[in-house]
Structures are given as structure tokens and as C-alpha cells.
Amino acid sequence: MSRLVRARRAERDRGFTLIELLVVMLIIGILAAIAIPIYLHQRKRAIDSSMKADLRNVAAEMETYYVEQRAYAGLSQTGRSVVISGGDTVTVSSGTTITAKALSAASTVASSWAGAVGFCLTATNPQGSTGTEVTWNSLAGGAQAIACP
Numbered sequence: 161m162s163r164l165v166r167a168r169r170a171e172r173d174r175g176f177t178l179i180e181l182l183v184v185m186l187i188i189g190i191l192a193a194i195a196i197p198i199y200l201h202q203r204k205r206a207i208d209s210s211m212k213a214d215l216r217n218v219a220a221e222m223e224t225y226y227v228e229q230r231a232y233a234g235l236s237q238t239g240r241s242v243v244i245s246g247g248d249t250v251t252v253s254s255g256t257t258i259t260a261k262a263l264s265a266a267s268t269v270a271s272s273w274a275g276a277v278g279f280c281l282t283a284t285n286p287q288g289s290t291g292t293e294v295t296w297n298s299l300a301g302g303a304q305a306i307a308c309p
Contacts, residue, residue, distance in 0.1 A: 207253070207288040212303060214252040215283050215296040221248045222260075222279055222298070232276040235260045245273075256285045266299040267309045280308035 218235070225233050225246045233245030235258070242250045242258050252258060261269050262276035270276045278299035285292070295304045 204287070204289045207255075207285055208292055208294070210253040211256050211283040211285050211288060211292070211294045214250075214256050214258065215281050215294055215303065217250050218242055218244075218252070218258055218260075218281055219279075219296050219298065219302070221250050222281075224248065232262060232273055232279050234262070234273050252283075253285070255287050256283055258283050261308050263297070263299055263309070266297065269309050282308050 221244050222232060222235075225244050225248060229246060235242055235244050237243070237252075237258055240251050240254060240256075242252055244250070259282045261280045261282075262271075262273045263278040263280055264270035264275060266278070269280075278297070280298070281296040283294045283296075293307060295306065295308050296302060297304050297308065
């Protein structure tokens with residue numbers, strides 16, 4: 161009887177075979193090959209969403225300036241800080257660049273900010289989706305799928 165118990169115990173203690181370890185590594189490799197591209201795509205979508213949020217924040221500051229001054233103002237960007245001409249500052253996401261154009265009509269660029277009745281903002285980020293440019297047209301109702309005029 162004790163020989164039988166020793167034989168079973170020796171059978172259990174032998175560990176994994178090389179084939180079993182290779183199969184497990186193959187399965188892990190397949191799962192990683194599926195998961196990594198999905199993760200990278202989600203990261204780009206998150207950057208695109210942060211650009212939209214940055215545009216909403218800058219547009220809100222532009223509208224706040226308009227309420228106080230009864231005129232729209234241009235903006236400048238240094239690093240992550242976007243400064244509205246009136247002095248208000250908005251911090252944007254890393255890598256995001258925002259530009260502004262004065263509008264005299266929903267599809268017409270004004271010659272200066274003095275005669276502007278609206279504005280169009282454009283946000284770009286090289287880490288976002290390929291070719292992603294998010295725009296905000298105050299006269300056309302906010303976020304737009306088309307570029308600024």
C-alpha cells in the first residue's frame with residue numbers, strides 16, 4: 161500500500177511540462193496582441209475628448225469676456241496657458257494647441273476682433289487621432305465637425 165501512495169505522490173510532484181508552459185505563453189501573447197491596440201485607440205479617444213473639453217472651457221471664457229466688455233477678444237497661448245486678451249487664463253491639456261478667428265457671420269472671418277460678432281476656435285493635438293482637428297463656432301452652435309472658415 162505504501163508503494164502505491166509513494167508512486168501517486170511522485171506523480172503529483174513532477175511540475176509542468178515544457179509544452180504546457182509554451183501553451184500558456186502563447187495564450188498570454190494572443191491576449192496581449194488583442195488588448196494593446198485597443199488600449200492605444202482608447203488613449204487617442206481620451207485625448208480627443210480632452211481637446212473638446214478644452215474648447216468648451218476657452219469658449220466659456222471668451223463668452224464671459226464678451227458679457228463683461230461687449231466685445232470679443234483674441235487669445236494667445238504659451239505652453240498650456242491660453243490667455244484671453246482681457247487677462248483671463250485657461251489651462252489646456254498637454255500638447256493641445258488652440259487658435260481663434262474672429263467671425264462677422266457664421267461662415268465669414270472678420271478682418272479684426274473689433275467688428276467680430278462671434279468666434280471660431282480650433283484645437284489640435286498631435287497625440288490624438290490622426291488628422292483630428294476639433295472646432296468650436298460660436299455662431300453655428302458650438303462644436304463642429306467642419307473646420308473654421
